[in-house]
Amino acid sequence: xxxxxxxxxxxxxxxxxxSALEIAKLITQRDPRFSITIIIMKFPFESIDGxxxxxxxxxxxxxxxxxxxxxxxxxxxxxSELLKAHIPVVRDAIHELTRSNSVRLAGFVIDMFCTHMIDxxxxxxxxxxxxxxxxxxxxxxxxxxxxxxxxxGLDFNKFKDSDAELDVPSFANSVPGKVFPSRMFDKESGGxxxxxxxxxxxxxxxxxxxxxxxxxxxxxxxxxxxxTVPKVYPVGxxxxxxxxxxxxxxxxxxxxxxxxxxxxxxxxxxxxGSRGSFGADQIKEIAYGLEHSGHRFLWSLRQPPPKGKxxxxxxxxxxxxxxxxxxxxxxxxxxxxxxxxxxxAVLSHSAVGGFVSHCGWNSLLESVWYGVPVATWPIYxxxxxxxxxxxxxxxxxxxxxxxxxxxxxxxVSAHEIENGLRNLMNTNMMIDGGSSHFSLGHFIExxxxxxxxx
Numbered sequence: 504x505x506x507x508x509x510x511x512x513x514x515x516x517x518x519x520x521x522s523a524l525e526i527a528k529l530i531t532q533r534d535p536r537f538s539i540t541i542i543i544m545k546f547p548f549e550s551i552d553g554x555x556x557x558x559x560x561x562x563x564x565x566x567x568x569x570x571x572x573x574x575x576x577x578x579x580x581x582x583s584e585l586l587k588a589h590i591p592v593v594r595d596a597i598h599e600l601t602r603s604n605s606v607r608l609a610g611f612v613i614d615m616f617c618t619h620m621i622d623x624x625x626x627x628x629x630x631x632x633x634x635x636x637x638x639x640x641x642x643x644x645x646x647x648x649x650x651x652x653x654x655x656g657l658d659f660n661k662f663k664d665s666d667a668e669l670d671v672p673s674f675a676n677s678v679p680g681k682v683f684p685s686r687m688f689d690k691e692s693g694g695x696x697x698x699x700x701x702x703x704x705x706x707x708x709x710x711x712x713x714x715x716x717x718x719x720x721x722x723x724x725x726x727x728x729x730x731t732v733p734k735v736y737p738v739g740x741x742x743x744x745x746x747x748x749x750x751x752x753x754x755x756x757x758x759x760x761x762x763x764x765x766x767x768x769x770x771x772x773x774x775x776g777s778r779g780s781f782g783a784d785q786i787k788e789i790a791y792g793l794e795h796s797g798h799r800f801l802w803s804l805r806q807p808p809p810k811g812k813x814x815x816x817x818x819x820x821x822x823x824x825x826x827x828x829x830x831x832x833x834x835x836x837x838x839x840x841x842x843x844x845x846x847x848a849v850l851s852h853s854a855v856g857g858f859v860s861h862c863g864w865n866s867l868l869e870s871v872w873y874g875v876p877v878a879t880w881p882i883y884x885x886x887x888x889x890x891x892x893x894x895x896x897x898x899x900x901x902x903x904x905x906x907x908x909x910x911x912x913x914x915v916s917a918h919e920i921e922n923g924l925r926n927l928m929n930t931n932m933m934i935d936g937g938s939s940h941f942s943l944g945h946f947i948e949x950x951x952x953x954x955x956x957x
Contacts, residue, residue: 507536507609507954510597510624513634514614515544517777518865521743522636522714523614524556529741531560534947537609540564540600544589546582564600566592583697587619594623601627609954612712618704630709630953632946637864639715639723639737640892641885642705643673646732648687649702659695663688673723675896681906682887706733709953712946714739714864717938719871719897736946738939740868744847755845758801759852765799768856771924772875773802774844775861779882780807780816783825784914790830792920798928799837801855803844818842850875857927859903862886867893867900876901878927882909901927 509530513523520543527539543565569588571581601608611624611631624631635642648671651657661667662680671678686694705711715737717724727735762770773789775781781789786804793800804822808814822840823831831840846866849855850873860866862881867889870877877900879890887908893900903923904915 506538506605507607508600509537509539509609509612509950510600511539511541511612511634512593512614512617512620513541513543514616514636515546518863519614519616519636522741522865523612523634524561525741525743526612526634526712526714526738527561528556528558529738529943530947531558533943535560536951537947538562542566542593542596544569544586544593546585564596566596582616583619583693583700586617590619590623593620594626597623597627607954609950610709613708615705616701618701618707621704621707628955630950630955631707632950633705633708633711633733635705635711635713637714637885638889638892639713639720639727639735640671640673640896641864641888642711642713642735643723643726644671644678644888645698645702646705646727647671647673649699652699653703659683659687672726674892675722678888678891679906682881682891684885684888685883685908685910706731708733710734710736710946710949712736712738714741714868716740717942722896734949736942738943738946740872740939742847742865742869742872744851744872754841754843755848758839758841758845759848761839762801762849762852762854765854767853770799770801770854771796771857771859771878771928772844772849772855773800773859774846774849774866775803775805775880775882776863776866777815779861780805782807786825787827788914788917789920790827791917792924793838794830794834795917796921796924796928797837798857798924799854800834800839801844801849802838802840803842804840805842857924857930859924859927862889862893862900864889871899876927876930878903878923879905880915881905881907901930 511523511527513519523541527541531537531539538560541563543563545568569592571584571588600606608627608629610629611620612634613620613631615633615635621631662683665680667680668677686698689695711733713735716739717737724737805816806819807816819825847869850858850869855875858870858875859878859880862879863886877893879894879900880903881887881890887906890905894902894905901923903920907915
């Protein structure tokens with residue numbers, strides 16, 4: 504029996520990989536005609552563990568390592584060159600996959616940062632689809648700014664560190680320059696050109712799967728119905744809600760046991776993503792803000808990588824050394840400071856009443872899914888514009904900061920943090936969902952219609 508095969512090529516960091524796996528599961532569960540091969544590339548600074556599935560319709564192909572100079576190369580150029588260097592090994596993997604006459608290749612589903620792989624799909628004569636792992640509003644933002652840059656000569660630098668605002672169709676409010684992703688101003692390291700390159704290529708695909716849902720982003724989704732943009736399918740929230748994914752199970756058990764002893768909706772959870780970390784001065788301000796607020800807290804505090812090294816934060820060996828003297832003793836009855844956190848399990852716990860987040864899109868979707876109010880503290884990537892959307896456009900978050908950036912010397916004061924925590928724990932923000940099931944069905948129907956006749 505002929506097998507209809509989709510090839511997924513996710514960006515090889517854990518947030519993108521897990522989202523790709525979850526959407527692959529949804530497709531194969533929805534339509535058993537499809538099987539999916541997920542291509543796993545490996546970055547030298549990223550450890551990928553726990554990628555498995557109990558589905559017979561999904562398999563992983565891990566590519567051999569590819570080297571392109573040093574990982575201390577400026578990040579925009581380095582990542583782009585590393586992805587391009589994978590093209591020959593991806594091509595070989597697809598040749599191996601299609602060697603059997605029983606496999607009918609339906610197309611490629613390519614991550615938003617892997618658009619070089621559109622060329623490989625073209626070589627095999629099959630359509631490409633984009634999996635956009637951030638918001639529909641941010642997709643619209645990128646497309647609009649790429650158009651203004653390429654056809655109207657917009658200079659992004661006029662918005663750097665500026666209160667100047669830009670009307671963007673996918674946002675209900677004008678977007679201030681101070682929440683633009685910092686990579687848009689990064690000419691030297693290739694960040695701006697890399698973003699523009701990928702965004703231009705978004706327009707080449709047959710359709711765009713977006714990890715969102717209409718009930719959350721109705722304005723943004725409607726704005727993307729323009730005929731110059733490939734068809735958009737809001738298929739989210741695509742989440743990994745399995746409680747034990749990643750980290751240490753022993754640590755997770757101790758954390759959940761502590762939460763079990765707390766009253767309902769009483770704990771504020773602080774967690775800043777896989778790359779989130781702070782310097783010593785900021786850590787002390789967070790500690791004082793927590794202590795003065797009087798709220799119960801669970802704080803995921805991680806050690807930054809060495810300056811200039813492309814790596815991820817790790818747990819502190821001795822957490823007392825970076826906290827104010829006596830802090831752990833004074834807050835022992837109301838707080839717990841941890842390293843790695845089982846975020847999904849924590850957000851789903853009834854004791855958690857607020858979430859101080861870096862505003863990564865997956866984390867924001869998890870907070871909406873579990874009905875936990877958010878206070879925004881963005882750090883990198885598109886998190887500032889996510890925070891702006893959640894606070895200003897959607898009214899679904901409290902602001903601690905919306906324009907904080909890891910490259911800035913600004914230290915958020917204990918007073919700002921204390922006020923944000925008080926506002927957070929006195930709020931109630933919820934949203935209902937329901938349309939994405941139908942959108943996924945439309946995507947599958949259109950994809951079947953686009954399969955080349957061999």
